[in-house]
Amino acid sequence: MTVLLLNASYEPLSVIPKRRAISLMLRGRVDAASEESLHMRGASSTVQIPRVLRLRKYVNVPRRGARWSRRAVFQRDNYTCIYCGIMLGDLKKGKAMTRTAFTLDHILPKSRGGRNTWGNTACACASCNQRKDNKLPNEAGMKLLWEPKIPRVNYLIASSEVPDSWKVYLEV
Numbered sequence: 001m002t003v004l005l006l007n008a009s010y011e012p013l014s015v016i017p018k019r020r021a022i023s024l025m026l027r028g029r030v031d032a033a034s035e036e037s038l039h040m041r042g043a044s045s046t047v048q049i050p051r052v053l054r055l056r057k058y059v060n061v062p063r064r065g066a067r068w069s070r071r072a073v074f075q076r077d078n079y080t081c082i083y084c085g086i087m088l089g090d091l092k093k094g095k096a097m098t099r100t101a102f103t104l105d106h107i108l109p110k111s112r113g114g115r116n117t118w119g120n121t122a123c124a125c126a127s128c129n130q131r132k133d134n135k136l137p138n139e140a141g142m143k144l145l146w147e148p149k150i151p152r153v154n155y156l157i158a159s160s161e162v163p164d165s166w167k168v169y170l171e172v
């Protein structure tokens with residue numbers, strides 16, 4: 001179980017283990033930023049640790065990009081096709097869409113020099129990907145429903161399930 005750490009500006013900074021959260025709390029560096037809390041049993045008492053903590057003092061941190069991976073792109077896009085918007089579990093021809101019905105699309109096709117980057121890749125359903133083929137979206141008469149971006153925080157590697165109390169800060 002982990003805790004989301006926010007900067008004083010409410011920007012997410014990182015996902016930290018409970019022990020580090022306690023240490024920040026004991027040193028008076030943070031305030032609670034969520035109602036939800038975790039419990040940790042100590043020698044004599046149980047400590048409550050808010051699921052989201054906010055630093056009292058703003059820290060200037062150079063932003064490190066989240067590591068690109070196929071799986072991370074699917075998670076960023078929440079298994080939603082960037083062209084037609086069909087989602088995991090939606091029905092298509094009477095059948096529910098499964099994870100395997102989604103493919104990784106390169107906006108600028110690989111064959112034309114497109115790279116594995118956050119901005120050039122997105123989740124697409126198999127039929128949209130097939131229809132797009134080796135073309136750019138506009139050449140295929142298709143539109144991106146959103147602009148693929150670098151995820152704001154590298155929470156993807158920390159946990160595949162994002163607690164509700166984090167969502168307001170992570171814009172997911």
Ligand SMILES: [Zn+2]
Nearest residue numbers: 081084125128
């Ligand atoms: Zn589609």
